[in-house]
Amino acid sequence: MANFILMPTLEELQQEITTLKERNRRVEADKAWETSFARKAAILILTYGVVLVFFLIAQLPLPYINALVPTLAFALSTATLPFLKRLWLSRRR
Numbered sequence: 001m002a003n004f005i006l007m008p009t010l011e012e013l014q015q016e017i018t019t020l021k022e023r024n025r026r027v028e029a030d031k032a033w034e035t036s037f038a039r040k041a042a043i044l045i046l047t048y049g050v051v052l053v054f055f056l057i058a059q060l061p062l063p064y065i066n067a068l069v070p071t072l073a074f075a076l077s078t079a080t081l082p083f084l085k086r087l088w089l090s091r092r093r
Helices: 010-035 039-058 068-092
Strands: none
Touching: 010 039, 010 068
């Protein structure tokens, strides 16, 4: 018995290309969001809000100012990640 290899039709290839292009658009949009200023600002605002609510409930002194400390620490840690990523990648190659 002979084994037949079926070649995809032109329509199947076109559909596959369309599917890949749609996936690439989604991946590019996700990447754009991950690196966007809007995402970083939203995370900082939400971090400040959550910490502030905790500090208010815990009745800690100067909650509005003290909530800035973990928020700024988070911002600093995320700001250093691209540098650390490049360093890690350069040593890995």
